[in-house]
Amino acid sequence: MCTRSQSRSRNNSPQREAIPAIVEPLRIEFPFLEDQFQEDPPPESPMADNRTMAQLLQAPTEGYEEAIVIPEITANNFELRHGLLTLVQNKQFFGHDKEDPHAHIRYFNKITLTMRVLNVPSSSIKLMLFPPPSKTTNLRNEITRFQQRFDESFYEAWERFNDLLRACPHHGFSELHQLDTFYNALNVNDQDSLNSAAGGNFLGKMPRECLKIIKSKSKVRQTRAKAVVAKVGTS
Structure with missing residues (x-):
């Protein structure tokens, strides 16, 4: 009987409401993203050359070489076709206001691609088409x-x-x-x-x-x- 009354008293006691657990959101830090989106510092502008004509004309100019150097060609008996030379000479670029340099380059690339020779790079052909x-x-x-x-x-x-x-x-x-x-x-x-x-x-x-x-x-x-x-x- 004692056991039952104790059981009843336990069952009749008010139950406490469970307090929901507060779960904090998971914080994931990405320090590299902050660095990634920071504005880059302005590039340092190179120092302007404020020397006069007279000062620059006194500067040494030794050691300058030709800008165009044609690589060695390993193909035997190679020479540019006369027809290709004629096409280039008939449509030269003089830099006039009405001339389109981009159209000239497209035309030049197009006609040089018509000549394909084993062991001769197309870049060498283009360089050889410059004036002798x-x-x-x-x-x-x-x-x-x-x-x-x-x-x-x-x-x-x-x-x-x-x-x-x-x-x-x-x-x-x-x-x-x-x-x-x-x-x-x-x-x-x-x-x-x-x-x-x-x-x-x-x-x-x-x-x-x-x-x-x-x-x-x-x-x-x-x-x-x-x-x-x-x-x-x-x-």
């Missing part, structure tokens, strides 16, 4: 020996000089060399005009400033020439 050394030498000499003609305006001389550069795009002359060559090829009056536009000494300016002065002067002379022609035509 003798022609390159002649074109380079025309650039280095350039002189303004007696009856040639500044604008005409600048255009003719650029035509020579476009005719030999692999000339290898730096912008510094080009500017120096053109300046020394001008007559005294045009040299004085450039010096005046540069504040007294054209070679005392940086190359990018010299190029800007030349282009500005060329545009002015071109505009004046067109105005004179128009006036003569209406008179």
